[in-house]
Amino acid sequence: MNTKIIKFDVENKSLIEEAGKVIRNGGIVAFPTETVYGLGANALDCCAVKKIFKAKGRPQDNPLIVHISNIEEINDLVKQIPHKAKILMEKFWPGPLTLILEKTDVIPDVTSAGLKTIGIRMPSNDTARALIKAARKPIAAPSANISGRPSPTNLETCVDDLNGKVDCIIGGEKSEVGLESTIVDCTTEPMCVLRPGGIxxxxxxxxDDKIYIDPNIMKKPEKDFKPKAPGMKYRHYAPKAPVKIIDGDLQKTIEKINKIVQNYIDNNKKVGIIATDETKDKYSNAIVRSLGSRTNLEEIAQNLFEVLRSFDNEDVDIILSESFKEQGIGIAIMNRLKKSAGFDIMKL
Known part of the structure; x- marks a missing residue:
């Protein structure tokens, strides 16, 4: 397949219409959003949606998220919207929040992975919403990467993973949030967070002061676990080399990582370290990448996937990562790190 790569401009109506036509005609398009880049198809077209799974190598029991360009578009897609879900829509849409609701029959089972529910979100990214409007169809879109790898936050990463596998890749700005959307199950009482994110x-x-995080998302899932939302079951966000998280007091973490590095060096192994601005100069004999300052977790979230991917070009044998406090967006950061490591965590 010849993949057309275009630099998207919301002011260029011809490019918007061209990409929208690809979606309407059953094609698949990678495009920027404020969270990560997405790989989109007409959410109501079974054949088109199947192309997403094929291009990504994505398991068929992993449900997709449907993207809309305005709130009114949700009415044909879901059976009802609970009162608290309406408040969340008013407060956080457009933005990085996905709501799980009971779907109507217009959404095929392949899109929802056979579930009676579906995740819906309205992105705040102008390019994403312009594409949905041009397509005149809701767009089902997981992240625009090979399944299991770190999600893409820029054009170059999309091209690396999907060139030759999709009809079109749209280049835009770097993703603002850098982590996939927060997912909230609105079909339960109280509501439940199925994936932490920027919200x-x-x-x-x-x-809703009773809302809680599903305990399944912060631990290794059972083999027979049936995911209700993307990212709940399978190993995700993983670079080529295995990742190990060192979790404890920061000073003790630095000392432990340096000891582990030396052990690998003694065995002629190459080590990568995920650090921060405050700690990056405290390591030696390894390839060190900083996520940013520990005082700015939003910056760390934005850079996480790029840093994970950067080690693929360094041919490292192991990646050692510092941990972060699980509060605020730190919960989402640790959720992605734990999944990238396959829950290989050394507690100090």
Missing amino acids: TLEMLKKV
């Missing part, structure tokens, strides 16, 4: 638990509690 934090603290923010959601202002709408």
Whole structure:
């Protein structure tokens, strides 16, 4: 397949219409959003949606998220919208929040992975919403990467993973949030967070003080676990080399990582370290990448996937990562890190 790569401009109506036509005609398009880049197809077209799974190598029991360009479009897609879900839509849409609701029959089972529910979100990214409007169809879109790898936050990463596998890749700005959307199950009482993201638990509690995070997302899932939302079951966000998280007091973490590095060096192994601005100069004999300052977790979230991917070009044998406090967006950061490591965590 010849993949057309275009630099998207919301002011260029011809490019918007061209990409929208690809979606309408059953094609698949990678495009920027404020969370990560997505790989989209007409959510109502079974054959088109199947192309997403094929291009990504994605398991068929992993449900997709449907993207809309305005709130009115949700009415044909879901059976009802609970009162608290409406408040979340008013407060956080457009933005990095996905709501799980009971779907109508217009959404095929392949899109929802056979579930009676579906995740819906309205992105805040102008390019994403312009594409949905041009397609005149809701767009089903997981992240625009090979399944299991770190999600893409820029054009170059999409091209690396999907060139030759999709009809079109749209280049836009770097993703603002850098982590996939927060997913909230609105079919339960109280509501439940199925995936943490840029809309934090603290923010959601202002709408529903009983909302909680599903305990399954912060631990290794059982083999027979049936995911209700993307990212709940399979190993995700993983670079080529295995990742190990060192979790404990920061000073003890630095000392432990340096000891582990030396052990690998003694065995002629190459080590990568995920550090921060405050600690990056405290390591030696390894390839060190900083996520940013520990005082700015939003910056760390934005850079996480790029840093994970950067080690693929360094041919390292192991990646050692510092940990972060599980509060605010730190919960989402640790959720992605734990999944990238396959829950290989050394507690100090």
